[in-house]
Amino acid sequence: MEKLLAIGLMSGTSLDGVDAALIKTDGEGHVRPIEFVGDDYTGDERAAIRAAVQRALEMERPGDDPVIAIAERMLTARHADAVERLLAQAGTAAADVGVVGFHGQTIAHRPDRGWTWQIGDGAGLAERIGITVVDQLRIADVAAGGQGAPLLPVYHRALCAGLPQPVAVLNLGGVGNLTWIGADEALIAFDTGPANGLVNQWVEHQTGAAFDAGGALAAAGSVHHSVLDTMLDNPWFDLPAPKSLDRHDFTDQPAMGLSLEDGAATLTRFTAETVALALRLVPERPARIIVAGGGRHNPVLMRMIGEACALVPEPIEALGWNGDATEAEGFAYMAVRSLRGLPISFPGTTGAPGPMTGGTIHTPTKRTQAA
Ligand SMILES: Nc1ncnc2c1ncn2[C@@H]1O[C@H](COP(=O)(O)OP(=O)(O)OP(=O)(O)O)[C@@H](O)[C@H]1O
Numbered sequence: 001m002e003k004l005l006a007i008g009l010m011s012g013t014s015l016d017g018v019d020a021a022l023i024k025t026d027g028e029g030h031v032r033p034i035e036f037v038g039d040d041y042t043g044d045e046r047a048a049i050r051a052a053v054q055r056a057l058e059m060e061r062p063g064d065d066p067v068i069a070i071a072e073r074m075l076t077a078r079h080a081d082a083v084e085r086l087l088a089q090a091g092t093a094a095a096d097v098g099v100v101g102f103h104g105q106t107i108a109h110r111p112d113r114g115w116t117w118q119i120g121d122g123a124g125l126a127e128r129i130g131i132t133v134v135d136q137l138r139i140a141d142v143a144a145g146g147q148g149a150p151l152l153p154v155y156h157r158a159l160c161a162g163l164p165q166p167v168a169v170l171n172l173g174g175v176g177n178l179t180w181i182g183a184d185e186a187l188i189a190f191d192t193g194p195a196n197g198l199v200n201q202w203v204e205h206q207t208g209a210a211f212d213a214g215g216a217l218a219a220a221g222s223v224h225h226s227v228l229d230t231m232l233d234n235p236w237f238d239l240p241a242p243k244s245l246d247r248h249d250f251t252d253q254p255a256m257g258l259s260l261e262d263g264a265a266t267l268t269r270f271t272a273e274t275v276a277l278a279l280r281l282v283p284e285r286p287a288r289i290i291v292a293g294g295g296r297h298n299p300v301l302m303r304m305i306g307e308a309c310a311l312v313p314e315p316i317e318a319l320g321w322n323g324d325a326t327e328a329e330g331f332a333y334m335a336v337r338s339l340r341g342l343p344i345s346f347p348g349t350t351g352a353p354g355p356m357t358g359g360t361i362h363t364p365t366k367r368t369q370a371a
Pocket residue numbers: 011012013014015016171172173174175176196197200210211212213214215292293294295297298327
């Protein structure tokens with residue numbers, strides 16, 4: 001299959017910013033990362049997204065809302081800026097890029113109600129950057145009865161090609177998800193629970209900082225086992241895959257009353273234990289657990305995962321990939337698969353009734369001319 005230059009754009013559940021990655025891929029076994037940029041949101045931009053999330057969580061189903069429209073305009077512009085910065089940094093012309101995979105911002109995820117909601121104006125983005133955009137990658141899957149998430153397992157499998165199986169890839173974002181790759185490339189994937197989301201919320205509420213940098217607060221605190229046990233005593237963890245979460249399905253409420261440090265330690269340990277619980281749901285214990293996403297920068301979380309799982313988690317850099325870029329690169333890969341009609345979700349990853357492609361293609365009216 002021909003290889004394309006593709007850009008992937010991700011704005012994740014932790015609302016930290018826009019990640020943009022340029023890769024060359026055939027959407028199958030070939031992946032070559034070229035460039036990556038991460039642009040942080042300002043406090044005002046994050047507040048605008050939070051306001052949109054708040055509205056969306058109160059709505060029965062996706063619909064028009066002025067607060068959400070404001071956030072969507074801002075997000076689309078920030079994604080266009082990120083594409084321009086990425087192309088300038090790579091020294092690549094827009095005309096040479098085959099497609100952009102635009103995840104958008106999840107503001108609410110309700111597969112139980114038959115919908116998931118990612119905002120971002122794909123058609124507007126295509127016009128502004130002059131490149132074909134693929135967005136709404138989760139919608140077809142949910143409409144067919146799938147969870148609509150996680151979508152990146154097929155990309156994780158490409159990154160782990162050649163490794164002894166079974167092997168697992170763990171994404172530690174605002175929400176966590178695990179991909180298990182068994183013999184004959186079998187895929188099982190599901191969300192594990194909140195990853196950094198609750199600790200972020202805890203720390204931000206008490207200190208104003210966006211997260212527990214380096215796990216310093218957690219390292220200075222003690223785990224309160226009664227709080228931890230209460231949080232883990234949740235039937236959701238026993239549910240088999242497929243399953244997925246909205247960022248707000250869990251709260252830090254049980255930790256209220258603990259000191260800042262003890263709360264951070266307890267919530268961090270909670271995240272680690274959810275990974276151990278997830279490993280009970282896969283058919284065979286993986287030989288390695290490869291970690292992508294921002295949580296791998298937190299040494300306390302990584303240590304606690306090692307203790308809870310009795311398996312040392314390895315940052316995805318151990319395989320030669322950049323774990324900060326994995327999601328953005330993954331959506332570039334997804335866009336190429338979408339253009340080619342290849343499946344992006346599977347019965348074992350989202351509960352789709354069969355392997356399914358997905359995504360909406362927006363072709364700009366004025367395609368930038370190739371150089
Ligand atoms: N140096 C660090 N120390 C501790 N935690 C960190 C560090 N760097 C990043 N993180 C954590 O990683 C988070 C960002 O991770 P990431 O960008 O993978 O999330 P996301 O893509 O927004 O989420 P999702 O995968 O759920 O969509 C931060 O909010 C923070 O909690």
